[in-house]
Amino acid sequence: MAACAVIGVAVMAAVDVIVFHQILHWHHFYDRSTTGAGLLSDGLLHTAELLMLVAGFFLYADLRRRGTLSPPHARAGLFLGLGAFQLFDGIVDHKLLRLHQVRYGVDVTPYDWAWNVAALLLLLIGVVLAVRAARGTAAGPAA
Template sequence: MTQRTDAHINKEFRRSLWAAVLVGIGVMAALDEIVFHQLLQWHHFFDFSTPALGILSDGLLHAFELLAVVIGVFLLLDLSQRGRLSVAWAKAGFFLGMGGFQLFDGIINHKILRLHQIRYGVDPLMYDLVWNAFAVVFLLIGAWLWRRARAAR
């Protein structure tokens, strides 16, 4: 293979990976919003204002997650229709996106920016540990799948 062909193939692998990262981010954000914001009503995306602003912030999160999923799916469909989708790289990207969103949410949104906690009225330590542990598990699965896809290349 020529160097140009290798570079082209690597570009398609990266596209599969990053399109699936978007889908993973959107799916994890949707699970968070549906389960913790709507069904359990433990918090809103931004809790430290009026209830109306909390609902508005949830709506903006929902718009973001929907856009991430739709854009990611369209990118994956485009790659698939052109015969350039790498399923192995996409699987890795999906889990990396899920774990990346969850870890960002758990560390940046919960602890650094303090936009919300997972649950109020209880000691949040166990909730934070479980939330971030799941994020690490998703990231480890994504890293393992990424290494397998890279080795198979």
């Protein structure tokens, strides 16, 4: 589950950087300085996301190689990672640290709600999948 949670965090970070930072130009990872600092912060976030993606896939491949990969747990971990990044970004980066907002020049409230509700839905899916995976493991192989 942990290996795919790392992949989930990396994938959601990639979606954030690609869609909101690069395509839509809504914000940079750090918007409290110059545009150059914002672009540098985006590059550092993108670097961290790529490193996490590579590390997560190495862990995943090792689990497969050893025959210990549990696909139900992997799916749960992926969704937990997706939701965890999204919620961390929405609460910590946007509100507590105020590194950036989802979007500027508009009432940010609906964007905040959409961002954090999406995070909670991803986490909920991950929890449901994790519970199902745990029940499947506890039941053991079918006779």
